[in-house]
Amino acid sequence: MKQVLHFIDGEFVPSEDGRTFDNINPATGERIGTVAEGGRAEIDRAVRAARRAFRTWGRTTAQERAAILHRIANLIEENLEELALLETQDTGKPLTLSKSLDIPRSAYNFRFFADFVKGLSTETFEMEGVALNYALRRPVGVAGLISPWNLPLFLLTWKVAPCLAAGNTCVIKPAELTPMTATKLAEICKQAGLPDGVLNVVHGFGPDAAGQFLTEHEDVDLISLTGETTTGKAVMRSAANTLKRLSFELGGKNPNIVFADCDFEDAIATTVRSSFVNQGEVCLCGSRIYVERPLYDKFVAALVDRARQLKVGDPLDAATDVGSLISEEHLARVDGFVRRAVEEGGRVLVGGRRPEHLKAGAFYEPTVIVDVDETCEITQQEVFGPVVTVQPFDTEEEVVRLANNTHYGLSATLWTSNLKRAHRIAGELEAGVIWVNTWFLRDLRTPFGGMKQSGIGREGGVHSFEFFTELKNVCIKL
Ligand code: NAD
Secondary structure: OEEEOEEEOOEEEOOOOOOEEEEEEOOOOEEEEEEEOOOHHHHHHHHHHHHHHHHHHOOOOHHHHHHHHHHHHHHHHHOHHHHHHHHHHHHOOOHHHHHHHHHHHHHHHHHHHHHHHHOOOOOEEEEOOOEEEEEEEEEOOEEEEEOOOOOHHHHHHHHHHHHHHOOOEEEEEOOOOOOHHHHHHHHHHHHOOOOOOOEEEOOOOOOOOHHHHHHHOOOOOEEEEEOOHHHHHHHHHHHHOOOOEEEEEOOOOEEEEEOOOOOHHHHHHHHHHHHHHHHHOOOOOEEEEEEEHHHHHHHHHHHHHHHHHOOEOOOOOOOOOEOOOOOHHHHHHHHHHHHHHHHOOOEEEEOOOOOOOOOOOOOOOOEEEEOOOOOOHHHHOOOOOOEEEEEEEOOHHHHHHHHHOOOOOOEEEEEOOOHHHHHHHHHHOOOOEEEEOOOOOOOOOOOEOOOHHHEEOOEOHHHHHHHHEEEEEEEEEO
8 A cells, every 4th residue: 555645845755644545456446556646735734845946956057956856767767667557557558558658758748848958049139239138047936736647747847847847847737646756756756866856746636626726826926737628617717816928738529530542551551550559548648539431330340349459457467459548437427428528429330338357446348439420418528438439521621520529629630642632731720739640759949738628838848948938128228
């Protein structure tokens, strides 16, 4: 049984009132530990520590900060096996995925921003003979970083690394369902020489709890949240009184558009991945698949066949493709979407249930649904599970309209060998991230984030630093 504690001002501490909640491994249903449940008192202490630490950390040089960030990256790599196991125990995702994606990318997030910050520049404008303007970049202050459960360390470090690289300090509120790798990161940061108070972790829940208290706190300057769209709306409301700077990476209902002239093998293999990797619990998963009518039957048959072949089961088994969903509650939610899709006329071609051979754990079979249209709940709401719909289309105009017909606008994928069409449609799609003939291929320098209700702001490269720094213009009369 692990006891997961808060990390405040360089110390691991329980809650003042001793409150805890259970940590459950969703793949077994077993209680694997207890987690300190933070409230106002812990958030207050953590924010005070972060403010104190900011006075010195905010004045270090980029070189000094980058050196520590590289040490953190090294330690993440040295602790890869342990971190991967913790991530899998918390989430139910296959251990092979934690080892090959979650943890390596977490280390790389630190390396990338450590290097990037050293080359960061600002702008200069000369008013010839009159004045010279130049901008100074400064850290903002204390950041509240709130992360989700689906890629816990991966998405947390995507925020922590630029936040610290820019010279801010932070209070982290990890998702309540996945507390372990954030806690291990705190230990690693201390070992790497990060000064006390620069990074603090307070565990707990969201609404009317640690998460909300962090977003309301008057001494927190900025909030970066990755989570559901409804959470973004709640955080915006509670951060309004203190006018905090906000960055939101929220939900998606991403279209995957397949034209008949695509490279079929590439499109189908990648679509299987973009539908079911990490149990479909990736914000970028393509959950609405649109296939040009001449290819529709062949594509659906192949997708169903390959979905059926995926091995659902024990996340610790190297042969497993699809692990457990995050919780029983989430499984019930996913299943509810499928049931209602059927009531609306949808046909489940594969999946739509728990696998019979698995007695314990929140497992759900990869699911393909057809015969739905744009008025159905399943094509409008984010399911965040191993469930996709497939619909045929006839024209470019029709598919662009269908793809854009949602409140979301995170990512989109396009499969075609027609270059002109690819450029044309990429320009029309309402999504912050568009992939053509690929999926989840990431260059960390590029802007990442969502349009419409999928988010506010962009992360990645200079965009992360635009959020985590203040620019001051200095105008000197010549
Ligand atoms: P969630 O919104 O339920 O929780 C995210 C975090 O916010 C958790 O730490 C939670 O405790 C906290 N929180 C919840 N309510 C809060 C409140 N009122 N005030 C402050 N904090 C609060 O999301 P989740 O279920 O953990 O993650 C899944 C969601 O995240 C999906 O919608 C998915 O699309 C989205 N997501 C988006 C991206 C992206 O990059 N756009 C990436 C991953 C996940």
